[in-house]
Amino acid sequence: MAHRLREVGLDFIETAPVRLVFAQEMAASPEAVHRALAKDVPGWAQWFSAMTLARSTGDGSTREIRLMGGVRFQETILAVKESEVYAYRVDVANVPGARAIAEEWRLAPAGTGTGVRWTFAADGTAAFRLVAKLGHAGLGRAFRDAVRTLDRRLAAQGS
Template sequence: MAKRLRPVTAEFLELAPTRLVFVSQLRAKPDQVFRELTEDASTWPLWFTAVRSAAYTGPPPYGPGAGRAVTLRGGSRFVESVVIWDAPHRFVYRVEQSNVPGLLAWMEEWLLAPSADGGTVLRFTMAIDAALTVRAAVRLARPGIARSVRAAATRLDARCTGP
């Protein structure tokens, strides 16, 4: 059964007990990346293989307050709400409910900045508060999460720029 998590604000991205931050350089422009991140959640499994399914829970137009349902490989499920939709620079959502035991609060941020070569510097942040055992597990999983995020960024870039 899904458990409701503590609602947090954007400040949580800096204050969370566990923060994982990953930076990637993409060839695609920020507006291309932002559209791929936000327009159709159902495309996420095409570039982020840890995601089994994702969908907005209501009709468009999407923006702050929009709901999303996400299932990861392995069965973790999340009900999320969009907190910040600042095209083409920042996309932030928090987890409202999850079936993962021990989670207390979770927020993710996709920050997109133009790079000197005309592409995008992507900074992805996971901010988590959880039981001590879950926080330890997340820290131990960091190298695997980093590989997954790096691979997702590469596939996201390819979807934005083509072959």
């Protein structure tokens, strides 16, 4: 059963009770990575293996996301800064115990490529927070796999 989560802003990404931060370097440029994150929303399902659907909704300031296992999110974009940041919050989710979720993808030049830092920030019931923290290794693996797959995809596109 989907339920509305608490509206949070960018400050939540730094203050959330659960903050999982992952980082990896890519060969692709910050501009190409940012374009894949912010402009090619349907493409997420091609490089983030847990995702089965990603689409912009409304005027492009919101997204619908579906993950394996039937997880569904409706999200609002919080920040888009060219070649630097892409952040969003989850407004509606069918995840039991979730009260607030926001994510930020921060990009920085790294040699000839890009340093990518993804922060998953969340709040919820005690059980939700525990499960989120226990999921750190799995989320880290999913992030690393997604970044490698996106890097290969961008290289194949000549980006």
